[in-house]
Amino acid sequence: MSEAMPEQNHIEVGGSYGRDQVLKIINSVISKVEHTGDDARESIFKELKELRAIIDEARAEIGMTRPSEIKDKHIPTATDELDAVVEATAEATGAIMDSCDVIMDKASAVGGENGDAMVNEVTKIYEACSFQDITGQRITKVVKTLKDIEVKVEKLLAVVSHKMPGSAEEDSGDEGKSGDAALLNGPQLPGSGISQDDIDKLLAEFD
Amino acid sequence: MAVDKNMNVLIVDDYNTMLRIIKNLLKQLGFNNVDEATDGAMALEKIKNKPYGLVISDWNMEPMTGIQLLRSIRGSGESYKDVPFIMITAESKTENVVEAKKAGVNNYIVKPFNAETLKSKIVAVLGEF
Missing domain, CATH: 4.10.860 (DNA Excision Repair, Uvrb; Chain A)
Incomplete structure (x- = not known):
């Protein structure tokens, strides 16, 4: 040869x-x-x-297989849908909390044991509303992942169209994060973060 | 020394829902002078222009994060450099807590949290009220 x-x-x-x-x-x-x-x-x-x-x-x-559709259509659609979820939950949570504010004012007027009970229950609703912040952060992470996939698909398309395999440039994934960027991970999945008790113990070790 | 519940408290979070939750919980604890900021840069401007007795901040915000805000405050050399600072965040990894402590955080609350946890951490930082 x-x-x-x-x-x-x-x-x-x-x-x-x-x-x-x-x-x-x-x-x-x-x-x-x-x-x-x-x-x-x-x-x-x-x-x-x-x-x-x-x-x-x-x-x-x-x-x-029209891979360009992943980049041009599917991923933008998915991110738009997820953005809409965040917006809708924020709006709904706002409405719930508006009602809580009204109930809280009424509870003050009621006073006594019943008034206190109402305040306690409304407080629990407030606490539960923090789901919107947590889910919002999780969805933001998913959107970021989708955007990373979009970049990789784009590079893959470039390789398939113009280059021989093996010449792909370095990707832009999270593997190389360092410093403060490495500490920005959003909510941890169950089992991968530490609990409030563990945090308290950890902080106590500094004292 | 008794805690002055009329002190100015600054809460910082990029989610309006969380700002409302913390503000309402603080109101129930008797703290009514609560200001809000939606990122570290806005918070720093407020701190420069008004004395605060407590700062409660999220970590994950843009353009200035909570940890950057904390470092800016502690490293400022200004009168506000020692303001009590509580981080409330979903970042629950050990390295985050360690980094926050190194930066001078007074306490650290992981989301989601409840009113009891918020109160206990404020008591731990400011004293009984």
């Missing part, structure tokens, strides 16, 4: 291979092997033809 590859000299060593360049190489090899008539080379010729067919088929299949 080595004598069939001189055209590779036109390609920068260590650089990325353009799609047209790769096809040019394959066609060059096919062309040269085609004229030898040697059995071994005949076999290589056949395999190279099959390889070209596989590459063409793979490209066609990737094209049929």
